[in-house]
Each structure stands twice: as C-alpha cells, then as structure tokens.
Amino acid sequence: MSTPAHLFKTARRQMRKIRERGPQTDTERRLLSSADRQREQGLGWRYDGFSGIATLELLRMLAQFSVVNDEESFKVEALEAGSPTELASRWEKWSTAEGRWKDLPTLGARELWRRLLPHELRAEVVADEIDELLEEAEVTPRRAELWLAAARRLVETCLRDGQAERDFFQRVVRESGSDLAGWMIEMPAVLLGTPDAEQAPSLCERFAELIDAKSILAERAEILARLGRREEAVAQIESLLQAHPNEPVVLLKAGGTYEALGDAGKAQLYLRFYTEVMQNPHSAASIAAASKVGVPLPPRLHAPGANEKCPCGSGKKYKRCHGLAS
Numbered sequence: 001m002s003t004p005a006h007l008f009k010t011a012r013r014q015m016r017k018i019r020e021r022g023p024q025t026d027t028e029r030r031l032l033s034s035a036d037r038q039r040e041q042g043l044g045w046r047y048d049g050f051s052g053i054a055t056l057e058l059l060r061m062l063a064q065f066s067v068v069n070d071e072e073s074f075k076v077e078a079l080e081a082g083s084p085t086e087l088a089s090r091w092e093k094w095s096t097a098e099g100r101w102k103d104l105p106t107l108g109a110r111e112l113w114r115r116l117l118p119h120e121l122r123a124e125v126v127a128d129e130i131d132e133l134l135e136e137a138e139v140t141p142r143r144a145e146l147w148l149a150a151a152r153r154l155v156e157t158c159l160r161d162g163q164a165e166r167d168f169f170q171r172v173v174r175e176s177g178s179d180l181a182g183w184m185i186e187m188p189a190v191l192l193g194t195p196d197a198e199q200a201p202s203l204c205e206r207f208a209e210l211i212d213a214k215s216i217l218a219e220r221a222e223i224l225a226r227l228g229r230r231e232e233a234v235a236q237i238e239s240l241l242q243a244h245p246n247e248p249v250v251l252l253k254a255g256g257t258y259e260a261l262g263d264a265g266k267a268q269l270y271l272r273f274y275t276e277v278m279q280n281p282h283s284a285a286s287i288a289a290a291s292k293v294g295v296p297l298p299p300r301l302h303a304p305g306a307n308e309k310c311p312c313g314s315g316k317k318y319k320r321c322h323g324l325a326s
Contacts, residue, residue, distance in 0.1 A: 009177035065097040123171035218253035225260035
C-alpha cells in the first residue's frame with residue numbers, strides 16, 4: 001500500500017530525472033512548471049526533500065499547523081509514540097494543515113526523527129536513508145560508491161551483533177520506495193571493476209542472511225570466479241549444486257561461474273540443464289548471466305509486462321532480468 005512517504009519519494013525521483021535530462025514532453029514541461037510554482041509557495045519540500053530546510057525552519061513550518069513547537073517537545077512526543085509512523089498518526093489528528101500542506105506532518109515526523117533522534121533506530125528512517133542514496137545513484141556517475149554506502153547502511157542496521165534482524169529488515173522493505181530485494185541481488189556485481197570489488201563476496205554472504213540464500217550465494221560464486229578466486233568459486237557453486245541440484249538459479253549461475261573460469265564444457269552443460277528445468281518456473285535468474293549467455297525464457301512460459309516480476313523467480317522486474325535477453 002502506498003503511503004505519503006512512498007508517493008513523496010516517487011515524485012521526487014521522477015522530478016529529479018526530468019530535470020537532469022531535460023523535459024521531453026508537454027506533460028513533463030507542465031510538471032516542472034507546476035513544481036516551480038509550488039516552490040514559490042513554500043512547497044518545494046514536496047519535490048526537493050528537506051535537505052535545504054534547517055531544523056528550526058522545519059519546526060516553525062510544523063508549528064504553524066499546531067503540530068510541534070521545539071526540539072525538546074518533539075523528542076518527548078516521538079519517544080512516547082515509539083515510531084515516526086505512530087507520531088505522524090497522532091499529529092494528523094490535531095494538525096490544521098490542508099491541501100498540499102496536508103502531508104507535511106507525516107513527512108516532517110520522519111525527517112525530524114532522523115535529525116534529532118539518530119540513535120533511536122527505526123525502520124522508516126533507515127528506509128529513507130537508503131532510498132536517498134539509491135535515488136542519488138540514478139542521476140550521478142557514482143552508482144557503485146552510493147550503492148555500496150546503501151548496502152553498508154542496510155547491513156549495519158539489519159545485522160546487529162552478528163544476528164539477522166529479519167523483522168526489522170522486513171519493515172525497512174515495506175517502508176522503502178525501492179525494490180530492495182531485487183536491488184540486493186544486483187548490487188554486489190556492480191562493484192566488479194571498482195576499487196571495492198573485493199567487498200562483493202562478503203556482501204553476498206551478509207545479504208544471504210536476509211533474503212533467499214541460494215540466489216545470492218549463487219551470485220557470489222560467479223562474482224568469485226570473475227575476481228579470479230577459482231577455488232572459492234568452485235567450492236561455493238559445487239556446494240549449492242549438491243544442496244539444490246534441480247534449482248534453476250543455481251544451474252544458471254553454475255553456467256555463469258564456469259564460463260567465467262574458462263570451462264566452456266561445464267558452462268554449457270549447466271546452462272542446458274537450466275533450460276530444461278525452467279519449464280517449472282521456480283527460480284531466481286542473474287541479470288548478468290542471463291543477458292551474457294542469451295538464455296531466453298522457455299516458450300511455454302508466459303512473458304510478463306516489462307514492470308512485472310520475472311517468472312523465473314529472481315524478484316527482479318522482467319525488463320531487468322530475462323527481458324534483456326529478448
């Protein structure tokens with residue numbers, strides 16, 4: 001279900017993309033004009049976020065709608081509420097904000113929590129922090145650097161004291177405006193070719209504690225192979241093949257792993273097994289391997305819409321998975 005925060009993030013991401021590349025249609029030009037007019041009315045936070053608004057100014061904005069007056073009263077109310085979502089729910093009951101200002105209490109609660117209660121970890125705040133990094137990565141050439149920062153934040157907040165906080169992780173996923181599960185599968189391979197490439201395998205291991213282990217560990221095997229860590233790559237993929245001999249994602253990544261190791265015979269063998277078992281579509285595919293070897297979905301599988309989940313089970317959108325091969 002979409003929340004004001006989700007809609008806010010979507011609008012912000014859309015407007016930023018349009019501004020970066022320039023408007024291409026009349027609709028986009030009207031959107032930019034509307035956003036500029038709203039900025040003149042003090043509503044720029046709807047499109048630009050709160051980064052340019054000082055804490056005291058944000059408190060003043062909220063105070064004019066009878067919400068909160070100062071930092072100390074915010075902290076008391078926030079800790080009593082327990083979460084930004086519950087705090088926003090309470091504020092909405094007595095807020096006088098109307099029209100385009102109506103979402104300010106909800107969004108302001110999350111932003112103030114982030115600034116004034118940084119040590120009170122909440123899923124809403126972590127989701128917002130990660131989403132901002134992923135949003136920045138969409139419009140700058142620093143994708144690998146920003147994705148790594150997002151991954152580190154996710155790991156440090158969802159894997160605490162060596163334990164996976166799965167419930168907390170699921171709340172972060174629900175609060176995020178991004179497809180975090182799909183991103184986690186893609187993210188480690190993006191580090192290949194960068195100074196941080198050697199961190200990719202360990203990130204896969206950390207992610208495997210939070211999402212489908214066999215999918216991300218199969219990805220790890222191919223990454224190890226591409227890093228030249230042959231023994232580790234073979235040990236990882238053979239272990240997965242022994243545990244999941246008929247799992248399509250494991251077979252697909254086995255093909256990619258042995259292809260990266262220069263063993264064409266084994267690579268083609270496992271890719272052939274993959275195409276056979278894909279008639280039972282319960283798998284997770286690799287965007288890199290699928291597009292590289294050009295393995296299409298078997299003809300009996302329905303090709304979904306571009307933005308629907310790929311039927312291979314990867315958790316990615318079809319256009320970013322097997323849709324690439326076609």
